Amino acid sequence: MFYLVDDTAAAPPWNKGKLSGQKRPVELNEIWTIRVRLQMAGDVRGLAMFNLAIDSKLRACDLVKLRVTDVTHGSTVMRRATVMQQKTHQRVQFEITADTREAVASWIDKANLRPLDLLFASRVRGSPHMSTRQYARIVHSWIDLVGLDASDYGTLSLRRTKASLIYKRTKSLRAVQLLLGHTKLENTVRYLGVEVDDALELAEETEV
Secondary structure, three states: OOOOOOOOOOOOOOOOOOOOOOOOOOOHHHHHHHHHHHHHOOOHHHHHHHHHHHHHOOOHHHHOOOEHHHHEEOOEEOOEEEEEOOOOOOEEEEEOOHHHHHHHHHHHHHHOOOOOOEOOEOOOOOOOEOOHHHHHHHHHHHHHHOOOOHHHOOHHHHHHHHHHHHHHHHOOHHHHHHHHOOOOHHHHHHHHOHHHHHHHHHHHHOOO
């Protein structure tokens, strides 16, 4: 007897039945270690990408599509930039700090990029910009530089890093919401996991 097998049925998700959580943000000392390692290696492109990922707090899909004109005015890297988010179709503004401006300017100069060129073009023939998968591999290589477990980190780690630091310093969810481009405050709460963190801090400070 023969049985027909439906091989067109969708495969179960890779993480079905498994627990998964937010990827960890990168800590300050780890940020500086990665920067130093990239500088020592002469990785101008990597340093520009890493710094811009931290400052911009953009999702991977938005970061890989940045063009020179998105972050420059004439020949100068801007202090602030605004981009349209692919996921939400909302504009989000971000700051570009001095170190990042210097790194991005160095990369633009070294690669001889023009205003409409992609900042981080793909090195794979036939692909206009770097894929999010390529970017994820690069992020893991950065994590390896500081000897961390790459499975605990991902592209969202860099998006969360500065947002987490800002929240820890200010406790302002509204500020983080604006910087991340979230349309709802509850999304920011879930994204940062701040309710859990704050509850634990209160518990640690309470003696019984």
